[in-house]
Amino acid sequence: MRLLIMGPPGAGKGTQAEIITKKLGIPHISTGDMFRKAIKDGTAMGKKAKAYIDAGQLVPDDVTVGIVKERLSEADCAEGFLLDGFPRTVPQAEALDDILNELGVKLDKVISLEVPQEIILHRLTGRRICKGCGSSYHISNNPPKVAGKCDKCGGELMQRTDDTEETVASRLRVYEQQTAPLINFYESHHIICHIKGDQPIEQVLQRIGNCLGRDLA
Numbered sequence: 001m002r003l004l005i006m007g008p009p010g011a012g013k014g015t016q017a018e019i020i021t022k023k024l025g026i027p028h029i030s031t032g033d034m035f036r037k038a039i040k041d042g043t044a045m046g047k048k049a050k051a052y053i054d055a056g057q058l059v060p061d062d063v064t065v066g067i068v069k070e071r072l073s074e075a076d077c078a079e080g081f082l083l084d085g086f087p088r089t090v091p092q093a094e095a096l097d098d099i100l101n102e103l104g105v106k107l108d109k110v111i112s113l114e115v116p117q118e119i120i121l122h123r124l125t126g127r128r129i130c131k132g133c134g135s136s137y138h139i140s141n142n143p144p145k146v147a148g149k150c151d152k153c154g155g156e157l158m159q160r161t162d163d164t165e166e167t168v169a170s171r172l173r174v175y176e177q178q179t180a181p182l183i184n185f186y187e188s189h190h191i192i193c194h195i196k197g198d199q200p201i202e203q204v205l206q207r208i209g210n211c212l213g214r215d216l217a
């Protein structure tokens with residue numbers, strides 16, 4: 001399946017994407033994760049992206065579209081993929097249409113996770129991610145079995161540099177202004193599922209499964 005998951009910062013895109021892609025055996029393509037890896041590896045692209053990310057702003061479209069185009073052309077995407085956090089602007093969505101046309105494929109579904117702003121701050125300031133594999137936890141909503149250690153790889157857990165109150169406020173503004181209009185864009189393609197994201201992780205997953213017509217449990 002060719003899927004896209006969208007929603008405001010902290011909506012649970014990464015959390016759901018990790019489970020769905022494992023179940024369906026398709027790659028999880030998160031532009032945020034790709035940028036964080038480039039920053040960790042100290043690449044030129046990572047250096048460019050870091051300033052935007054730490055300010056809660058979007059990385060320029062040309063950079064972002066370039067890395068997604070390259071990634072979607074890799075062999076493991078031939079049978080499907082799940083895009084997480086891309087597209088985030090109308091030009092990115094138009095570029096994605098062009099890339100998919102060139103590859104001769106179409107999106108099957110767009111999952112839109114809807115979460116009220118009041119609960120986002122709590123989710124993001126309590127989030128911890130694994131230094132090793134990037135898995136995401138929450139100190140109270142989704143704690144690891146051993147405090148500070150990743151369940152999957154034993155890696156050390158840390159906070160993301162853009163999860164401060166100030167940067168989250170900026171990310172939310174950017175989402176409302178530049179990304180929320182995409183809901184209408186995909187509404188017109190008739191493939192969007194609106195999912196209430198302020199439910200326990202398993203319930204959100206079940207609703208996504210209903211929308212995809214797959215048992216994801």
Ligand code: AP5
Pocket residue numbers: 007008009010011012013014015016030031032033035052053054056057058059060064084085086087088092123124126127128136137138139141142162171197198199200201204
């Ligand atoms: P990105 O990494 O994509 O960040 P984001 O969109 O702000 O979203 P998050 O990753 O913060 O949230 P999420 O929805 O994945 O939530 P999660 O599952 O972790 O992008 C980072 C930056 O990179 C951007 O600001 C931008 O600068 C740049 N960038 C990326 N893509 C770009 C693009 N296309 N164009 C330009 N720039 C781009 O969950 C959050 C927390 O809540 C966790 O602690 C989790 O355990 C918990 N949680 C999850 N689900 C639930 C639930 N159901 N109930 C309770 N708690 C839950």
Ligand code: MG
Pocket residue numbers: 013014015030032085
């Ligand atoms: Mg994420």
Ligand code: ZN
Pocket residue numbers: 130131132133134135150151152153154155
């Ligand atoms: Zn890990």
